[in-house]
Amino acid sequence: MNVCSYGYVLSALMVGVYLKTYIMKNNIFKKLIEEIDEFNNHEFRLLKEKVEQRIYSKRVSYILETPLSELNCPFCTHSNFIKWGKRSDLQRYKCKNCRKTFNSLTKTPLSRLRRKGHWLDYSNCLKQGYTVRRAAAECGINKNTSFRWRHRFLTNSKFIKAEKLGGIVEKTHLKLKESFKGSRDKILLNKKRKNVFILYAVDRNHNLFDITNKGFSFSVVKRAFRNVINKDSLVLSEKNQQFIKFAKQFNYRHTYLSSDSRKLTYSTYSEKYKNLFLEWVNNRFRGVATKYLENYVAWYRARNEFKSGIKAITILYRAKSIEKYRHQPLKMTRFI
Ligand SMILES: [Zn+2]
Secondary structure (H helix, E strand, C coil), X not given: CCXXXXXXXXXXXHHHHHHHHHHHHHHHHHHHHHHHHHCCHHHHHHHHHHHHHHHHHHHHHHHHCCCHHHCCCCCCCXXXXXXXEEECCEEEEEECCCCCEECCCCCCCCCCCCCHHHHHHHHHHHHXXXXXXXXXXXXXXXXXXXXXXXXXXXXXXXXXXXXXXXXXXXXXXXXXXXXXXXXXXXXXXXXXXXXXXXXXXXXXXXXXXXXXXXXXXXXXXXXXXXXXXXXXXXXXXXXXXXXXXXXXXXXXXXXXXXXXCCXXXXXXXXXXXXXXXXXXXXXXXXXXXXXXXXXXXXXXXXXXXXXXXXXXXXXXXXXXXXHHHHCCCCCXXXXX
């Protein structure tokens, strides 16, 4: 038998396998349709849920597929790749350079997360600010998954903050004690707890910028705010050495935040914002672990955006890739 004949036989075999699979699937489907009237309510509900989840999963996958023109191998950045079947409703590719396989979510915070059919529901739970347990119950997932999804979905949110502040800019800070919540490490739990700081800057147009840091030195303030606050701004701050030194060194017009509500220098936003954040963290979550603090700060920041009607799918887009959203200015809604 020559090479040509081998090729012919192989093609015929593949067509045979494909036809057999098609006929089997078709028979299973016919049987299901015939017997659907025999299902009791419970079975019917289970089937309906399963079908809905499959539809949602396909829809989410379709939405999150990166267009071919924008796709590169996430391992070696080459654009020379071929389609390599489908898995978990996503197109898989094989890189011709490094030979690795990947899909549109590889190396993103959503990589390897399962049960895509629930992702939109879970994004809505994030919008509502639900606890891990409540979100788990709403989506029919277990609480460990709920916790993992929360932090994966929020991973990129910490990059979404105002890039420029102008006019009257208020600066303030929040000091918290280090927390090891959720840890079972006895050495860690007995460790002396250090301070953690969140530094805020917000202008009167409700543009907000914050950073979370273990220190509150001048260099931290400088690094955080130097390129964010416009040069012609009037900076209002607490009577704090780091903030004062920053204003002096970079020649900002500067004065202190006033406690007199009749004055222009009264804190209209920043003080209330940080107090409400503290209340949210303490009452809703009974404190949060420091290693996740930045995610909660970002979540709280985003919650004000959510109130302005952000769609659940946008949360997934952001979770997948920050690049498209990094340069979009963040406008906070008025929440007080
Ligand atoms: Zn590659």
